[in-house]
Amino acid sequence: MTNRFLILLSITLLTLSGANAQLWKIDPNHSSIMFNAKHSGISFVNGRFMQFQASVASGTPADFTGAKVTFTAQVSSVSTGAEGRDEHLKSDDFFDMGNLPTIDFTSKSFIKSGGNTYEVIGDLTMRGNTKEVTLTANHIGSTKTKDGLDKVGFQLFGSVDRNDFGVSGAVSSVAPIIEILCNVEMSEQN
Numbered sequence: 001m002t003n004r005f006l007i008l009l010s011i012t013l014l015t016l017s018g019a020n021a022q023l024w025k026i027d028p029n030h031s032s033i034m035f036n037a038k039h040s041g042i043s044f045v046n047g048r049f050m051q052f053q054a055s056v057a058s059g060t061p062a063d064f065t066g067a068k069v070t071f072t073a074q075v076s077s078v079s080t081g082a083e084g085r086d087e088h089l090k091s092d093d094f095f096d097m098g099n100l101p102t103i104d105f106t107s108k109s110f111i112k113s114g115g116n117t118y119e120v121i122g123d124l125t126m127r128g129n130t131k132e133v134t135l136t137a138n139h140i141g142s143t144k145t146k147d148g149l150d151k152v153g154f155q156l157f158g159s160v161d162r163n164d165f166g167v168s169g170a171v172s173s174v175a176p177i178i179e180i181l182c183n184v185e186m187s188e189q190n
Contacts, residue, residue, distance in 0.1 A: 024056040024188055024189065026053065027185045032183045035180055045080055049077050049078055055070055069105065074101065075095045096127050100128050105133075108121050152185070153183075155181070
């Protein structure tokens with residue numbers, strides 16, 4: 001009977017700790033989701049998504065080990081500074097926005113790899129294809145909002161092979177490896 005009680009108590013405590021996990025919300029006015037693509041083998045074109053949402057469950061200003069991240073970018077908001085190129089990226093040649101309007105990421109693990117650096121592994125979905133990716137997240141720092149809530153900053157980076165996701169237009173001029181850089185500011189939610 002004692003072992004059953006201990007098991008039940010452990011399960012209850014784990015459930016309660018998950019239910020009370022700290023929730024963080026991205027501040028889109030102080031965050032950016034960017035990408036960099038090599039063009040014609042001689043230069044880079046960079047772009048960003050202007051509309052996105054993200055949230056993080058768990059974590060403290062000092063340690064985000066075990067945090068759960070969800071992220072969605074609106075393909076319609078892609079911006080490279082050239083309207084014609086942006087429309088091409090939204091087309092069936094690249095993101096196929098008409099059928100698949102979002103890019104989504106859900107983390108599987110958020111593990112401290114040293115100092116203020118974390119390894120974030122998760123599923124990235126683009127153009128209806130989901131692949132596991134690994135990103136590096138550097139915890140830049142923490143502060144308080146004017147309301148006394150905690151605020152944290154991260155920079156995430158990594159790369160993906162766009163062909164793995166079926167985003168394979170302009171094969172002769174755009175390199176397959178796309179660099180990702182995200183600057184993120186998040187505030188705790190009440």
